[in-house]
Amino acid sequence: MGQRYMQTGKIMPAGIVAGISVIMTVFYLYKVATGGNHISSKAERQPSERVPPGSLGIPIIGQSLGLLCAMRANTAEKWIADRAKRYGPISKLSLFGKQTVFIHGQAANKFVFTTDGTKLSNHQTESVKMILGDRCLLELSGEDHQRVRKALASFLKPDSLKNYIGNIEDEIRRHLEMHWQGRTKVTVLPLMKTLTFNIICSLLFGLERGARRDTFVHYFQQMIEGMWSIPIKMPFTRFDCSLKASAKVQKMLRDLIFEKRIELANGASSHQDLITFLLNIRGEDNKELVSEDEIIHNVMLIMVAGHDTSSVLITFIIQILANYPNIHAAVLKGTTNSPPLSCFPFWWFVFIVSGGDIAEQDEIKKSGDFLTWEDLAKMKYTWRVAMETLRTIPPVFGGFRKTLEDIEYEGYIIPKGWQIFWVTGMTQMDDNIFPEPSKFDPGRFENPAAIPPYCYIPFGGGPRICPGYEFAKIETLVTIHYLVTQFTWKLCCNDNCFRRDPMPVPTQGLPIQIVSNKKVV
Numbered sequence: 001m002g003q004r005y006m007q008t009g010k011i012m013p014a015g016i017v018a019g020i021s022v023i024m025t026v027f028y029l030y031k032v033a034t035g036g037n038h039i040s041s042k043a044e045r046q047p048s049e050r051v052p053p054g055s056l057g058i059p060i061i062g063q064s065l066g067l068l069c070a071m072r073a074n075t076a077e078k079w080i081a082d083r084a085k086r087y088g089p090i091s092k093l094s095l096f097g098k099q100t101v102f103i104h105g106q107a108a109n110k111f112v113f114t115t116d117g118t119k120l121s122n123h124q125t126e127s128v129k130m131i132l133g134d135r136c137l138l139e140l141s142g143e144d145h146q147r148v149r150k151a152l153a154s155f156l157k158p159d160s161l162k163n164y165i166g167n168i169e170d171e172i173r174r175h176l177e178m179h180w181q182g183r184t185k186v187t188v189l190p191l192m193k194t195l196t197f198n199i200i201c202s203l204l205f206g207l208e209r210g211a212r213r214d215t216f217v218h219y220f221q222q223m224i225e226g227m228w229s230i231p232i233k234m235p236f237t238r239f240d241c242s243l244k245a246s247a248k249v250q251k252m253l254r255d256l257i258f259e260k261r262i263e264l265a266n267g268a269s270s271h272q273d274l275i276t277f278l279l280n281i282r283g284e285d286n287k288e289l290v291s292e293d294e295i296i297h298n299v300m301l302i303m304v305a306g307h308d309t310s311s312v313l314i315t316f317i318i319q320i321l322a323n324y325p326n327i328h329a330a331v332l333k334g335t336t337n338s339p340p341l342s343c344f345p346f347w348w349f350v351f352i353v354s355g356g357d358i359a360e361q362d363e364i365k366k367s368g369d370f371l372t373w374e375d376l377a378k379m380k381y382t383w384r385v386a387m388e389t390l391r392t393i394p395p396v397f398g399g400f401r402k403t404l405e406d407i408e409y410e411g412y413i414i415p416k417g418w419q420i421f422w423v424t425g426m427t428q429m430d431d432n433i434f435p436e437p438s439k440f441d442p443g444r445f446e447n448p449a450a451i452p453p454y455c456y457i458p459f460g461g462g463p464r465i466c467p468g469y470e471f472a473k474i475e476t477l478v479t480i481h482y483l484v485t486q487f488t489w490k491l492c493c494n495d496n497c498f499r500r501d502p503m504p505v506p507t508q509g510l511p512i513q514i515v516s517n518k519k520v521v
């Protein structure tokens with residue numbers, strides 16, 4: 001004991017063996033985390049004085065753990081603000097195994113969202129890329145990005161979504177029947193995840209309820225869990241479990257595509273779901289415009305982008321409505337605030353003829369059995385509440401871009417191959433742009449044109465602006481409509497804290513006590 005045998009047959013002391021294995025493990029982890037791209041690149045070997053200030057921290061880890069811990073402890077905004085205070089509006093650091101430059105502010109947002117794609121490409125962490133696949137929209141650029149984005153956007157545009165409001169409503173009604181009616185207490189976040197996932201499944205992928213959908217949900221949840229982890233491919237790491245789950249989800253989607261092809265050949269409508277819709281789009285040569293890998297990777301992207309974000313938004317709106325009775329009353333009965341002068345004359349006219357009470361959710365349902373596009377257009381105050389929620393608790397904390405050449409910004413050089421880290425909350429909580437930023441005030445959005453460009457960016461901006469905006473809006477408005485007209489609720493705990501994982505989640509998932517106001521649906 002205490003000694004190990006090398007292949008040569010010579011005896012080595014255990015301490016030396018342990019030392020070597022630690023060094024080799026660190027080296028291995030380092031290679032894995034950097035995807036084989038050694039971090040001692042040209043820029044690091046020849047340090048330029050014009051590279052932004054800051055430290056790259058220790059290899060592989062850099063500042064990743066610091067940021068991830070801050071996100072989980074709900075102190076990410078402070079972590080970022082402290083950094084900005086220390087180094088100014090631009091600084092370097094190392095995140096998820098890559099050299100990174102963090103920038104913030106209105107000018108930074110404009111720079112990120114409008115810089116030519118040949119200089120600045122979209123960039124995800126290695127883990128996101130490996131889990132979602134290299135043909136998803138986030139990884140595509142130039143013509144490929146335009147082609148696939150156009151195909152997805154034509155399915156997600158308002159004209160096409162109008163036809164699905166009834167289906168969304170059906171899912172919501174069924175969900176409330178199953179999970180809310182007859183209960184006195186529910187935990188909101190997991191339920192909203194189930195609801196938004198069901199909406200996505202039935203509408204975008206045509207997956208009916210049942211064992212297959214349940215298996216899909218199971219692997220899908222596992223897949224999401226490691227998306228923002230450090231990409232260490234070792235057994236039992238969060239990342240490795242995600243990668244395995246991703247392979248299973250991809251296999252299930254491939255089978256589904258096979259079935260959809262047969263259905264299409266047998267004359268099924270191409271408008272029944274996103275997969276069928278994409279399979280049916282043809283290019284000039286009559287070949288499928290979007291490849292099978294592109295369909296699979298983008299379906300996975302939409303599952304992630306589409307259900308996690310909206311579920312978080314709806315959850316926090318529910319929390320806000322419980323915390324602010326006046327806002328809850330205005331969502332239900334309408335606002336008695338006079339419109340701002342900038343809304344003269346139309347809204348002033350509506351305001352005066354309605355006796356100063358522009359009715360909202362309580363009135364809307366009286367127009368018919370199912371909600372219409374026109375009904376949704378009347379939910380103006382409710383959407384302002386959603387917008388203010390997105391300002392104060394943006395579901396997407398920020399994102400990454402990658403420089404394709406050395407780029408000069410604010411007098412510094414951001415070297416080629418580095419990633420740029422942009423953050424939503426810094427500008428949305430800037431008191432020069434949004435006075436009293438911590439105050440929850442939906443009135444800020446009465447006149448959205450008054451908000452300076454690139455300052456309110458929960459959906460991003462430019463050519464990569466979120467294509468699911470309208471879908472998220474419909475889903476949110478319809479869900480809130482049903483909740484406020486059928487239930488009243490109060491919070492079970494007064495803990496308003498949340499952590500980011502990477503989406504913001506209330507620490508206990510938001511348990512609430514509910515009372516149903518409903519007679520018959």
Ligand code: HEM
Pocket residue numbers: 122137138149156301302305306307309310313390395396399457458459460461463464465466467468469471472
């Ligand atoms: C409250 C809900 C949502 C929020 C806050 C949100 C936010 C965002 C943000 C910040 C981006 C990144 C933009 C960038 O990198 O410049 C994005 C991209 C994206 N979102 Fe959303 N999103 C939401 C809902 C949805 C929904 C419902 C879908 C699909 C049905 C969706 C699909 C996408 C896709 C595919 C992209 C990638 C676009 C591209 O790279 O061209 N999102 N979203």
